[in-house]
Amino acid sequence: MNDTPLLSARNLTIGYKTGKREPRIVSEALNLDLWPGQLVCLLGPNGAGKSTLMRTLSGLQPALSGEIIIDNESLVNLKPVDLAQKLSLVLTERIEAGNLTVRELVALGRTPYTGWLGTLSEIDKEKIDWSMDATDTKRYAGRRMNELSDGERQKVMLARALAQDTKLILLDEPTAHLDLPNRVEMMRLLHNLARQTNKAILLSTHELDLALQAADKLWLMHPDGKLVSGVPEDLVLNGSFEAAFIKNGFHFDRNTGTFTIHKEASSTPIYLSGKTNLVFWTKRALQREDYIVSDDPALPHKIEIIESEESPVWVFDNGLTSKKHLNISELIADLQHIKKVK
Structure with a gap:
């Protein structure tokens, strides 16, 4: 210089x-x-x-x-x-x-x-x-x-x-x-x-x-x-x-370098694990639906993304039962159904 x-x-x-x-x-x-x-x-x-x-x-x-x-x-x-x-x-x-x-x-x-x-x-x-x-x-x-x-x-x-x-x-x-x-x-x-x-x-x-x-x-x-x-x-x-x-309604995520729409979520926190890119996009979808994504593996509600030869599988475990989903759309639909039932 x-x-x-x-x-x-x-x-x-x-x-x-x-x-x-x-x-x-x-x-x-x-x-x-x-x-x-x-x-x-x-x-x-x-x-x-x-x-x-x-x-x-x-x-x-x-x-x-x-x-x-x-x-x-x-x-x-x-x-x-x-x-x-x-x-x-x-x-x-x-x-x-x-x-x-x-x-x-x-x-x-x-x-x-x-x-x-x-x-x-x-x-x-x-x-x-x-x-x-x-x-x-x-x-x-x-x-x-x-x-x-x-x-x-x-x-x-x-x-x-x-x-x-x-x-x-x-x-x-x-x-x-x-x-x-x-x-x-x-x-x-x-x-x-x-x-x-x-x-x-x-x-x-x-x-x-x-x-x-x-x-x-x-x-x-x-x-x-x-x-x-x-x-x-x-x-x-x-x-x-x-x-x-800084402004109400969104916040900056230092981990991804992006601004995200922020809502005061009241849902039960969910622990999310899997390959980095799959976790990133799944987290985006969950936050859009007002879910809190936590890094605490001790939480009773978990989503594990399992990779297979054909396509990844999203496994949701609520502490009592677990259910597999073939894509994020199915996962979100199931979570919304559970929320309505409650």
């Missing part, structure tokens, strides 16, 4: 100035660093200030106090064209690109180097081709932007940011309009780009599970403006991740 971060914020206060009134502070005393080769995910509930932070770090919104350093220069001293050669930004706002083709829009990423005349050199064309290859947008290079889906447009905007060829890339909700396979592909792409190009990439996202897998670091913004930074696994294990999203 390089000795100097590509972006630093020191004692930063972000928020809004509202005329003659006191400014509305969203978060303060922020000290943050973005390093080359890192993918950092900015997470937090709605209203925590993620977009405000992104806009402030990119120069779209003035900081209330503190300093932002980009590539060893103060943000306030950078001219727009100089900033555009150091930092590229992709926002969630829909860009009205008129009748431009995909390739023409991506080519606009080279504007900081070509000027408004837009004369492209061979290097410019190579950067454009590379960015479209990296984002899989070359296949609709000749289509008009108004002919694309929201997800396709989002990929094109990323391609434009890559064509800009800056050391820093900031993206606000880049997966917002993508379906699940494309969200996974986008996060994988950004992770690989940070590694392969040594760029620093910061993205705000609501894709909590994907961020846990792809990010080198997380910036967690709490509703009260507090920001916690760290490696994803550390923030999960020390409870910071869960605390940032």
Whole structure:
């Protein structure tokens, strides 16, 4: 890792100035660093200030106090064209690109180097081709932007940011309009780009599970403006991740790295045993039906999952009798029947 971060914020206060009134502070005393080769995910509930932070770090919104350093220069001293050669930004706002083709829009990423005349050199064309290859947008290079889906447009905007060829890339909700396979592909792409190009990439996202897998670091913004930074696994294990999203109705399972719908179950606890993947999905089904799954083998109610050559068998033992089931559906139906009888 390089000795100097590509972006630093020191004692930063972000928020809004509202005329003659006191400014509305969203978060303060922020000290943050973005390093080359890192993918950092900015997470937090709605209203925590993620977009405000992104806009402030990119120069779209003035900081209330503190300093932002980009590539060893103060943000306030950078001219727009100089900033555009150091930092590229992709926002969630829909860009009205008129009748431009995909390739023409991506080519606009080279504007900081070509000027408004837009004369492209061979290097410019190579950067454009590379960015479209990296984002899989070359296949609709000749289509008009108004002919694309929201997800396709989002990929094109990323391609434009890559064509800009800056050391820093900031993206606000880049997966917002993508379906699940494309969200996974986008996060994988950004992770690989940070590694392969040594760029620093910061993205705000609501894709909590994907961020846990792809990010080198997380910036967690709490509703009260507090920001916690760290490696994803550390923030999960020390409870910071869960605390940032705590809310009645669901909870974060540190064992699986997923959020689960949580209900105050009143059923008799059940001990569950078997192969890990079978236990995981059986537990999911039981919790959905408000059963408490315990790790206490001394409990009288047990479910043992036995593997066979053909298919697994779920054996429910209530302490008096046991019954075999060929799938989870049969198991749940039987448990519901027992509950109704009681």
